[in-house]
Amino acid sequence: MFPQKYNIMRKIFFPVLLSFLLPFTALAGEGMWLPFLIGQLNEADMQALGMKMSAEDIYSVNKGSLKDAIVHFNGGCTSSIISPQGLLLTNHHCGFSAIQSHSTLQNNYLQDGFWAKKQSDELRNDHLVATFIDRIEDVTQEILAGVTDKMTTKQRQNKIAQNIKAFKKAYAKKKYEEILIKPFFKGNQYILFVTITYTDVRLVGAPPSAIGKFGADTDNWEWPRHSGDFSLFRIYANKDNLPADYSPDNQPLRPKHYLPVSLDGVETGDFTLVYGFPGRTDEYLPSFAVKQIQDVIDPARIEIRDHALKIMDKAMRADPAIRLQYASKYARIANYWKKWIGERTGLKKTHAVAKKEKIEAEFIQKLAQKPQLAQKYGDLLDEMDGKYQEIEFLAVYREYFHELFFRNIEIFKPANSLRRFLAKANQENYQPLASDTKKSLERFYKDYQVGVDREVFKSLMQLFTDNVCTAYFPDYLLANRYLEGYDTEQMATEFYDKSIFAHPEKLYQLIDEKKTDEIKKDPTYRLFVDIIDAYRTKLTPEYNGIKAPLDSMQRQYMAALMEVLPEKKFYPDANGTMRVSYGQVEGYQPKDGVQYLPKTYLSGVIAKYVPGDYEFDLPQRLLDLYEAKDYGRYAENGRLPVNFLGSNHTTGGNSGSPVIDAYGNIIGLNFDRVWEGTMSDLNYDRSICRNIMVDIRYVIWIMDKYAGAQRLVDEIKFVHPKAGQKSRKPWDEKHPKKKKRRHRWW
Ligand code: ARG
Numbered sequence: 001m002f003p004q005k006y007n008i009m010r011k012i013f014f015p016v017l018l019s020f021l022l023p024f025t026a027l028a029g030e031g032m033w034l035p036f037l038i039g040q041l042n043e044a045d046m047q048a049l050g051m052k053m054s055a056e057d058i059y060s061v062n063k064g065s066l067k068d069a070i071v072h073f074n075g076g077c078t079s080s081i082i083s084p085q086g087l088l089l090t091n092h093h094c095g096f097s098a099i100q101s102h103s104t105l106q107n108n109y110l111q112d113g114f115w116a117k118k119q120s121d122e123l124r125n126d127h128l129v130a131t132f133i134d135r136i137e138d139v140t141q142e143i144l145a146g147v148t149d150k151m152t153t154k155q156r157q158n159k160i161a162q163n164i165k166a167f168k169k170a171y172a173k174k175k176y177e178e179i180l181i182k183p184f185f186k187g188n189q190y191i192l193f194v195t196i197t198y199t200d201v202r203l204v205g206a207p208p209s210a211i212g213k214f215g216a217d218t219d220n221w222e223w224p225r226h227s228g229d230f231s232l233f234r235i236y237a238n239k240d241n242l243p244a245d246y247s248p249d250n251q252p253l254r255p256k257h258y259l260p261v262s263l264d265g266v267e268t269g270d271f272t273l274v275y276g277f278p279g280r281t282d283e284y285l286p287s288f289a290v291k292q293i294q295d296v297i298d299p300a301r302i303e304i305r306d307h308a309l310k311i312m313d314k315a316m317r318a319d320p321a322i323r324l325q326y327a328s329k330y331a332r333i334a335n336y337w338k339k340w341i342g343e344r345t346g347l348k349k350t351h352a353v354a355k356k357e358k359i360e361a362e363f364i365q366k367l368a369q370k371p372q373l374a375q376k377y378g379d380l381l382d383e384m385d386g387k388y389q390e391i392e393f394l395a396v397y398r399e400y401f402h403e404l405f406f407r408n409i410e411i412f413k414p415a416n417s418l419r420r421f422l423a424k425a426n427q428e429n430y431q432p433l434a435s436d437t438k439k440s441l442e443r444f445y446k447d448y449q450v451g452v453d454r455e456v457f458k459s460l461m462q463l464f465t466d467n468v469c470t471a472y473f474p475d476y477l478l479a480n481r482y483l484e485g486y487d488t489e490q491m492a493t494e495f496y497d498k499s500i501f502a503h504p505e506k507l508y509q510l511i512d513e514k515k516t517d518e519i520k521k522d523p524t525y526r527l528f529v530d531i532i533d534a535y536r537t538k539l540t541p542e543y544n545g546i547k548a549p550l551d552s553m554q555r556q557y558m559a560a561l562m563e564v565l566p567e568k569k570f571y572p573d574a575n576g577t578m579r580v581s582y583g584q585v586e587g588y589q590p591k592d593g594v595q596y597l598p599k600t601y602l603s604g605v606i607a608k609y610v611p612g613d614y615e616f617d618l619p620q621r622l623l624d625l626y627e628a629k630d631y632g633r634y635a636e637n638g639r640l641p642v643n644f645l646g647s648n649h650t651t652g653g654n655s656g657s658p659v660i661d662a663y664g665n666i667i668g669l670n671f672d673r674v675w676e677g678t679m680s681d682l683n684y685d686r687s688i689c690r691n692i693m694v695d696i697r698y699v700i701w702i703m704d705k706y707a708g709a710q711r712l713v714d715e716i717k718f719v720h721p722k723a724g725q726k727s728r729k730p731w732d733e734k735h736p737k738k739k740k741r742r743h744r745w746w
C-alpha cells in the first residue's frame with residue numbers, strides 16, 4: 001500500500017469551471033467525462049441507467065476507488081488491475097510488441113501463445129511502463145492567471161508556459177510522483193494529473209494470435225466480432241511497493257484497488273462503464289473542417305496507405321519469416337487505414353456536415369439575439385472558414401510528409417537514428433551513444449526487409465511526385481533532378497542499393513570506426529537531412545502561420561459555443577487523459593432492415609474458421625474444447641459468450657479499458673468500435689456508434705480451460721452480483737461501512 005497522505009482536497013470547482021460545464025442534459029452514450037467531475041455532472045444520469053455505485057466509488061482521493069485499478073499502459077493503451085498481486089489485463093494488440101519482442105521462429109509466442117508457469121517465468125520488458133493516476137485537480141485559475149483576451153497567441157502561450165513552470169516548481173509532490181498539466185476545451189481550461197509510473201512490467205500470459213487476433217484485419221473495426229483480444233502482464237514494485245526499474249528482488253505490486261470479475265454476464269440494457277485513457281477526438285470542429293477531413297484529408301491518407309499495404313501484404317503472404325517481421329507494422333498501418341475509410345462512410349451516412357451546419361445556424365441565430373456576444377464572436381465562423389481553405393493543401397502536404405517519411409517508408413528510420421546520433425556525438429560521449437544507437441538499429445533491422453521497403457519507396461515516391469507540387473520538396477531531390485521525368489527505379493538504386501542503410505553490417509562498421517564523414521555522404525542520409533530541412537524550414541512555418549491563429553479561433557469558438565448554447569452538453573475532447581464513458585449493452589441497425597444483436601458466441605468463432613488461413617485459423621485445442629462443449633462456469637445457456645457491443649463513447653487509447661458493471665466489477669475488455677461508428681471521433685451518433693468488447697468470461701475461460709493457467713485464475717476474485725451475491729470491495733474491509741451512504745449495494 002502506498003504511504004498516502006493526501007493534501008487537503010484543493011478547491012476544485014471554481015466558478016469559471018462551473019460556468020463552462022453547466023447546465024447540460026447528458027444522455028447515455030456520448031461523452032468522455034473527467035472522473036473527478038462525475039459527482040457534479042453524471043452521477044444522476046448514470047444511476048438512472050442502472051448504476052448502483054456512487055461517484056465516490058468511481059473516483060475518490062480519500063479512499064481506494066475504481067480509479068486506482070485503471071492503468072495507462074505504456075502511454076498508448078489502457079489496462080486494469082484484476083488481482084491483489086498486480087495482475088494487469090489489457091488487449092492482445094496492446095501487448096503485441098512485447099509479445100513479439102520475446103518471440104522467435106523457434107519460440108513463437110505470437111503464434112503459440114505464452115503462459116508463465118510460475119512467477120519467475122514472467123518475462124521482463126525494458127521499455128514498458130504502467131501509469132496510475134493518483135489525483136486530478138482543476139488548475140485553470142493558476143494556469144490562466146494574468147492571461148487576457150488582448151494578448152497575441154504568442155504572448156498567451158508564453159504566459160501559460162511560465163505559469164505552468166512556476167506551478168510545477170511550487171507543487172508539493174512525492175519523489176515518485178510526476179505531474180502532468182493538460183489543456184481542456186481547446187485551452188479554455190487546465191487540469192492537473194498527478195501520476196505514478198511503474199517501470200517493471202512483466203509479460204504473464206497471452207493467447208495465440210489465432211485467438212487474440214482472430215479475424216485480424218478482415219474483421220478489424222467490424223461486427224459481428226469473435227476475437228479474444230487480451231493479454232496479461234504484472235506490475236512489480238520495490239519492497240516499499242513503489243516504482244523501481246527491473247530487479248529480481250522486486251515483488252508483485254500490492255494495488256490500492258483491483259477489479260473483481262463478474263461471472264454473471266451481460267444482457268441488452270445492462271449498464272456499462274468504460275474507464276480508460278482515450279487518445280484524441282475533435283468533437284467541436286466546424287462543419288467545413290469536418291468536410292475537409294471527409295473529402296480531402298482522409299482520402300489522401302487512405303490512398304498512401306493503400307499502396308504501402310498492398311506491397312507488404314504480398315510479401316507477408318509469400319514468406320512466413322516476413323509475416324512475423326511485418327505482423328506488428330502491418331497491423332498498425334492497416335488499422336488506421338481502415339478506420340479512416342469507416343470514418344468517411346459514417347460521416348456521410350449520418351450527414352455529419354449538415355448536422356454541424358445546423359448547430360452553426362443555431363449558434364448564429366442565438367448570437368443575433370445577444371448583441372454583446374455577436375460583437376465578440378460574429379465573424380468567427382467566417383474567419384475560420386477562410387483559414388481552413390488556406391490551410392488545406394498544406395495540411396495534405398503534411399500528411400504526405402508524415403506518412404511517407406516518418407511512417408511508411410522505413411529506410412528513413414535508421415537514417416533518422418544516425419542523424420540524431422551524429423548531432424549529439426562528441427569526443428567524450430561517442431562510445432556510449434554509439435552503443436545505444438546500435439542497439440536501437442539492431443531492433444529495427446531485426447524486422448526489416450529491404451526488398452519490401454524498396455518497393456514501398458518506389459510506389460510512394462511516385463504518388464508524392466504525382467500528387468503534390470514541388471514547392472516544398474527536399475533540396476536533394478530538386479538538385480539532383482530526380483523529379484524530372486522521375487524514374488523511381490533509378491531513385492531506388494541510389495537510395496537503396498547504394499546506401500549503407502540497406503547494409504547494416506557496413507553501417508555498424510562505419511559507426512565503430514568513427515567514419516562519420518562517410519555516413520554523412522550517404523545519399524539516403526543526405527536525402528533525409530534535406531527532408532527534415534524542407535519540413536522544418538519550408539512547410540512547417542507556413543503551416544503554423546495559419547494553424548496558430550486557427551487554434552486560437554478554435555478556442556474562442558469552443559468558449560463561444562458553451563456560452564451561446566448553454567443547453568447543449570459539452571464534454572472535453574479526448575487528450576490521452578483519464579476518462580469515464582458510460583452506456584448500455586446494445587446492438588444497432590447497420591442499415592435499413594438489418595439488426596445487429598449485441599452478443600457473439602464461440603459457435604460464431606467456429607463458423608468463421610478457415611484451416612491454414614492467416615486470419616481465420618484456429619488452434620486444435622480450441623476446436624477440441626468446442627467439440628466437448630467444455631465451458632464450465634463460463635457458459636450461458638450452453639453457449640460460450642465471446643464479444644459484445646455497447647453504446648459507450650470510446651476512441652483509440654481505450655483499448656484494454658475494463659468494462660465495468662453497475663456494481664464495480666469487470667464484465668469485459670474494450671478493444672474496438674464498429675466501422676461506421678469510428679466517426680464518433682468527430683461526430684458521435686447514438687444510432688450507429690458502438691464499442692466492441694471481449695466478454696470477461698471468454699478471457700477467463702481461455703486462461704482456465706484453454707491454457708490451464710490455474711495459478712492465475714486463483715488470484716482473481718469472482719463475484720455474482722446479479723445473483724445477489726455481494727461483491728465486497730477490498731476497501732470495504734479497511735473502511736467499515738458508513739451508515740449514511742446514499743447507495744448501498746453490498
Ligand atoms: N481497431 C482496434 C484499435 O484501433 C484494434 C487494432 C488491432 N487489431 C488489428 N487487427 N490491427 O486498436
Ligand code: GLU
Pocket residue numbers: 077650651652653654655656671672673
Ligand atoms: N483499438 C483501439 C485502441 O487501440 C480502440 C478502438 C477505438 O479506436 O475505439 O485503442
